[in-house]
Amino acid sequence: MLSKYQSPKVKVNMNAAKGVGIGIIILIIIGVVAFASVKIVDAGHRGVLLHWNAVDLTQPPLEEGLHFVVPFQDEVVDIEVRTLKYEKNTRSASKDLQTVETTVTVNYHPDKESVHRLYKNLGLDYENRVIQPAIEETVKQVTANYNAEELITKRPLVKQDIESSIRERLNQFAVVTEVISITDFEFSPLFAQAIEAKVEAEQKALKAENDLRRIEVEAKQREANAVGVANANIAEAKGEAEAIAIINQALAENPNYLEWLKTQAWDGQLPLVVGEGGTPFIQIPVSP
Numbered sequence: 001m002l003s004k005y006q007s008p009k010v011k012v013n014m015n016a017a018k019g020v021g022i023g024i025i026i027l028i029i030i031g032v033v034a035f036a037s038v039k040i041v042d043a044g045h046r047g048v049l050l051h052w053n054a055v056d057l058t059q060p061p062l063e064e065g066l067h068f069v070v071p072f073q074d075e076v077v078d079i080e081v082r083t084l085k086y087e088k089n090t091r092s093a094s095k096d097l098q099t100v101e102t103t104v105t106v107n108y109h110p111d112k113e114s115v116h117r118l119y120k121n122l123g124l125d126y127e128n129r130v131i132q133p134a135i136e137e138t139v140k141q142v143t144a145n146y147n148a149e150e151l152i153t154k155r156p157l158v159k160q161d162i163e164s165s166i167r168e169r170l171n172q173f174a175v176v177t178e179v180i181s182i183t184d185f186e187f188s189p190l191f192a193q194a195i196e197a198k199v200e201a202e203q204k205a206l207k208a209e210n211d212l213r214r215i216e217v218e219a220k221q222r223e224a225n226a227v228g229v230a231n232a233n234i235a236e237a238k239g240e241a242e243a244i245a246i247i248n249q250a251l252a253e254n255p256n257y258l259e260w261l262k263t264q265a266w267d268g269q270l271p272l273v274v275g276e277g278g279t280p281f282i283q284i285p286v287s288p
Helices: 008-037 115-122 126-143 148-153 155-171 189-253 256-265
Strands: 038-041 045-051 065-068 074-080 084-093 099-110 175-186
Touching: 038 045, 038 074, 045 115, 074 115, 084 126, 099 126, 099 155, 115 126, 126 155, 126 175, 148 155, 155 175
Parallel strands: none
Antiparallel strands: 038 065, 045 074, 084 099, 099 175
């Protein structure tokens, strides 16, 4: 029964307003549900799916792009999987108890297929939990195996030891290392000067040794050249001796050969005669 102050028209308007209000509420609820069911994974990231805040290990990490999940039940945590950089300055002691400050730079990225396990085990603060301790422990362990001088002269080997150890440690936590660099080794100024002086002395000694070897090689070369010249002279002398022997043999076999040689040396003048009835020194052979 209508109140005397309320007309039927007013009642209809109130019911319509209530209907509009309910419709707006329903639209808001639908919008909230739709918004909660849509998740976007940014470029260069992977999404870790959570069911009631528990990591779902039954599904692989979500790829980049738009994903639909169960609203209010599921959440998605973005983890960057692009190349990241971590730099750490570590103080350690060498084998000969010299203090060494080592700066190590690690370029890495989380394993794209295992970021959900990384998040479950370490959360988002995995740099401070595993990367920093891995660098510190590895540098201290490796530098303790070398003298301070060897850390300088055998730097590639030291870098290889540090790199392999860090990579092995981080792979256990689904962190993939790309490049590991030792950007600096720092010692006390006095020790650094001593190392430089020793290296310089070794380089001078090596140069002197190389010079000595060069001089020995040149001396052997000169000796070989002298031997060659001597052998040539010997060969020439042997040739002359053989020629003389041939001439002697010809003289022995033909006495007229000597007379023929005299005619080759005659200048056309008659020779002097010796005493009365002497004969010329050169006799011209007469044809028979």
